[in-house]
Amino acid sequence: MEQALKIYKRLLEKGQITDTEDKELYSAFKDLEVRNNLELIAKELDFKIVSAPHAAYLVPNMDNNFLGYSIKDIREGIKKDARLIDAFLECYIIMTILYMFYGGKNKNPKQADFLQIKDIVSKLDETLVKTSKEDAEKIEERYSINFIQMATYWRAKPLTEENKLKTRMGTVLTACKLLRNEKLIVITDDDTEIRATKKLDDLMEYYYLSEDRIYEINDIFLGGEANAKD
Amino acid sequence: MEEILSGFNKRMEFFAIVDSISKRRNTSDKIESLFTENEMENLIMSVLVYIMETTLTEEEECTIENISQFIKIILPTYKIEKNKINVKELTRYIIKDILQNKGQSREFQVINYDKGQPEKIDVRLISDKLNEENKVIYELTKQGYDFLFRTKEVDDELGFKIEEIKLKMLIHKKDYKKAVSISRELIMKIRNKKISISQFSYSLRNNINNISGEKYDEMVNSMYQLLEEEYKDMKDIEVLINESISRIKEEEAINPNLDDKTKKAKNDIWTISKNIRTVLDMQIDILTECKKVKKLYMETLKESMEYSLVKTYNFKEEILDKLEKANFSNILEIYQKLLKPLFLPRVNKNLNINLIYDSQTKLENEEQEKYDIKQELLEESTKLEERIKRRNKAHIEVMSTLFEFASTHKEGFLFNDYFCHIRNNQDISNMLEENLIFLQMLKLYAIGKIDIEEWEKENIDNEIEANGEFDLSYCLRMIKKESSNFYGIKRITIKRNDEKLNFEQSILKENEQNEQKIEMTNFKIEVE
Numbered sequence: 055m056e057q058a059l060k061i062y063k064r065l066l067e068k069g070q071i072t073d074t075e076d077k078e079l080y081s082a083f084k085d086l087e088v089r090n091n092l093e094l095i096a097k098e099l100d101f102k103i104v105s106a107p108h109a110a111y112l113v114p115n116m117d118n119n120f121l122g123y124s125i126k127d128i129r130e131g132i133k134k135d136a137r138l139i140d141a142f143l144e145c146y147i148i149m150t151i152l153y154m155f156y157g158g159k160n161k162n163p164k165q166a167d168f169l170q171i172k173d174i175v176s177k178l179d180e181t182l183v184k185t186s187k188e189d190a191e192k193i194e195e196r197y198s199i200n201f202i203q204m205a206t207y208w209r210a211k212p213l214t215e216e217n218k219l220k221t222r223m224g225t226v227l228t229a230c231k232l233l234r235n236e237k238l239i240v241i242t243d244d245d246t247e248i249r250a251t252k253k254l255d256d257l258m259e260y261y262y263l264s265e266d267r268i269y270e271i272n273d274i275f276l277g278g279e280a281n282a283k284d
Numbered sequence: 285m286e287e288i289l290s291g292f293n294k295r296m297e298f299f300a301i302v303d304s305i306s307k308r309r310n311t312s313d314k315i316e317s318l319f320t321e322n323e324m325e326n327l328i329m330s331v332l333v334y335i336m337e338t339t340l341t342e343e344e345e346c347t348i349e350n351i352s353q354f355i356k357i358i359l360p361t362y363k364i365e366k367n368k369i370n371v372k373e374l375t376r377y378i379i380k381d382i383l384q385n386k387g388q389s390r391e392f393q394v395i396n397y398d399k400g401q402p403e404k405i406d407v408r409l410i411s412d413k414l415n416e417e418n419k420v421i422y423e424l425t426k427q428g429y430d431f432l433f434r435t436k437e438v439d440d441e442l443g444f445k446i447e448e449i450k451l452k453m454l455i456h457k458k459d460y461k462k463a464v465s466i467s468r469e470l471i472m473k474i475r476n477k478k479i480s481i482s483q484f485s486y487s488l489r490n491n492i493n494n495i496s497g498e499k500y501d502e503m504v505n506s507m508y509q510l511l512e513e514e515y516k517d518m519k520d521i522e523v524l525i526n527e528s529i530s531r532i533k534e535e536e537a538i539n540p541n542l543d544d545k546t547k548k549a550k551n552d553i554w555t556i557s558k559n560i561r562t563v564l565d566m567q568i569d570i571l572t573e574c575k576k577v578k579k580l581y582m583e584t585l586k587e588s589m590e591y592s593l594v595k596t597y598n599f600k601e602e603i604l605d606k607l608e609k610a611n612f613s614n615i616l617e618i619y620q621k622l623l624k625p626l627f628l629p630r631v632n633k634n635l636n637i638n639l640i641y642d643s644q645t646k647l648e649n650e651e652q653e654k655y656d657i658k659q660e661l662l663e664e665s666t667k668l669e670e671r672i673k674r675r676n677k678a679h680i681e682v683m684s685t686l687f688e689f690a691s692t693h694k695e696g697f698l699f700n701d702y703f704c705h706i707r708n709n710q711d712i713s714n715m716l717e718e719n720l721i722f723l724q725m726l727k728l729y730a731i732g733k734i735d736i737e738e739w740e741k742e743n744i745d746n747e748i749e750a751n752g753e754f755d756l757s758y759c760l761r762m763i764k765k766e767s768s769n770f771y772g773i774k775r776i777t778i779k780r781n782d783e784k785l786n787f788e789q790s791i792l793k794e795n796e797q798n799e800q801k802i803e804m805t806n807f808k809i810e811v812e
Binding site for chain 2: 107
């Protein structure tokens with residue numbers, strides 16, 4: 055149990071253990087008894103351990119309010135005067151980035167080694183500008199009113215401006231910085247491109263994209279709808 | 285027949301590489317149009333040669349800045365106007381968009397006669413990695429190196445052996461001067477092998493899915509076998525050069541005053557000996573690395589198979605498409621839950637010791653806070669919507685009154701005439717807010733001409749609202765609803781005028797009355 059607790063402590067601190075940075079802990083993690091004890095802790099504290107080659111990660115369960123990312127964190131993460139429309143846009147940007155990285159249909163879902171910020175902006179433009187070009191009936195059928203508002207908000211962002219944060223590129227970069235702070239990507243080449251870390255690759259390939267999560271994901275959207283009706 | 289096509293896929297790999305350069309994707313008309321025919325192909329190949337030379341002959345790292353500097357040096361050879369090109373942008377285009385295909389793999393279908401079926405091969409001439417300062421550095425891949433080598437030098441595997449034989453012969457013939465350069469070549473070649481194996485190990489650790497069994501076999505097993513043979517040959521050469529050293533030493537013992545020719549030979553022999561040692565050490569390093577990689581591959585493969593997902597869901601359908609139907613009222617929960625599994629645990633905030641004594645309050649606070657944030661965000665969002673509506677309305681008012689005024693002043697008029705007219709006849713406070721009317725006139729001046737006939741041809745009939753910014757097409761659509769013939773106006777042209785106007789208005793901001801002065805051109809408006 056002592057080893058399991060040590061691993062738990064490290065997972066709390068860093069979110070992960072690896073065979074290179076935490077050699078001893080990782081080798082203890084491979085021990086069946088330690089592993090069982092760790093699973094016990096995980097069950098009681100409402101998180102799961104995701105194993106990947108050469109690493110393991112702590113992933114809070116969906117309803118875990120003790121360890122997980124909170125609504126307050128979202129607000130702090132975006133900007134001081136954040137509005138719902140900003141949160142919506144940031145969420146959509148992040149999910150588009152994940153899709154651009156891991157939307158492959160082969161056995162290996164990862165389809166890009168790096169993404170240029172300008173290409174992320176173009177990808178977002180594909181959808182968000184389209185909402186102004188299709189006919190009204192089709193748009194209302196496909197998108198929610200708030201999504202259309204969010205798209206309008208995106209289109210109103212200038213392509214270039216002195217205050218770069220207000221531009222489309224700046225908005226994408228802000229979302230990227232959040233992902234960087236969570237150790238999911240690195241931003242390189244003078245803030246012009248991003249690369250997924252091994253952590254993001256592992257979490258996506260060995261957990262996040264699992265078909266077993268489909269009910270959980272449905273619940274996220276259905277749960278949201280139920281809350282909206284309340 | 286089939287025999288002559290054995291290994292045909294290998295021949296086609298060469299073709300696929302050339303295709304990746306000549307039929308490059310992600311092309312930019314803006315950049316390509318600056319070059320004449322085939323210049324860009326020359327430039328891309330030059331960049332590849334530079335990357336090869338930098339990574340093989342120097343110990344320095346090949347960064348985008350180095351490549352950019354290189355392009356800057358060779359660019360005058362191309363018939364291109366210097367002031368039209370942004371070298372940094374050109375470098376990024378060649379590296380990221382063309383050679384790295386925007387980070388996505390580029391596949392080419394070839395027929396494998398040995399297997400009796402088509403197969404897809406990856407084309408990837410350069411690879412990159414992050415150094416300790418998180419700076420991206422570039423190297424040729426094995427494929428890139430093999431390709432480049434075949435364009436001028438000889439086959440890699442054969443090449444090393446030939447160079448070894450040459451070196452042996454030259455030492456026998458005591459042609460040490462030439463032998464020095466051959467020994468340097470050997471260092472370059474072995475260094476390339478070292479780079480290949482380290483690239484392989486890097487991608488193995490990061491994503492085993494990128495590595496096929498064949499690639500592993502080629503990289504580790506074949507390389508190991510070849511290296512063992514080459515190592516034995518190098519050891520023989522070392523014996524030879526040691527014999528030469530002994531002979532020189534004997535000669536020196538008999539006659540301490542060596543002539544210039546012998547002195548030069550002595551220096552060359554020492555250099556060759558040092559280079560041979562470097563090659564041998566590197567060969568040992570690579571052989572050891574091969575063994576490590578073999579073990580790493582097996583472990584990673586086993587773990588990857590154990591943990592990998594049996595099936596994945598369709599990310600676009602399950603997440604992106606559903607997000608398109610989400611609402612402000614539930615977006616925070618969706619955001620939080622979608623990202624919770626990926627984000628770091630929030631342990632520091634949640635394990636605050638004070639919270640142990642205050643657990644109930646915390647829960648209440650959090651719930652209250654959640655409610656407050658949502659409420660506040662909703663209110664702000666509503667404010668934004670109201671502002672968009674107000675601005676759209678004002679933009680239409682400006683355009684509509686301008687058309688109406690123009691219909692009674694077909695001889696043309698000045699902006700001030702129009703402005704005084706509307707100020708005296710209606711409430712224009714909405715148009716004055718955020719200086720909207722003045723900014724709109726500047727935008728109209730930038731557009732220059734409003735041609736109704738042309739607009740009618742291009743106008744797509746839709747009901748989409750403007751986003752609060754001035755949208756001429758949107759305003760015209762709205763005016764058309766009021767007056768289908770646009771008050772009989774066909775064209776309005778806004779021209780510059782030397783006369784300046786000064787406007788003063790008082791604005792109520794944060795309960796304080798402020799005076800604002802605006803200076804603008806008294807635009808001349810022509811009507812048809």
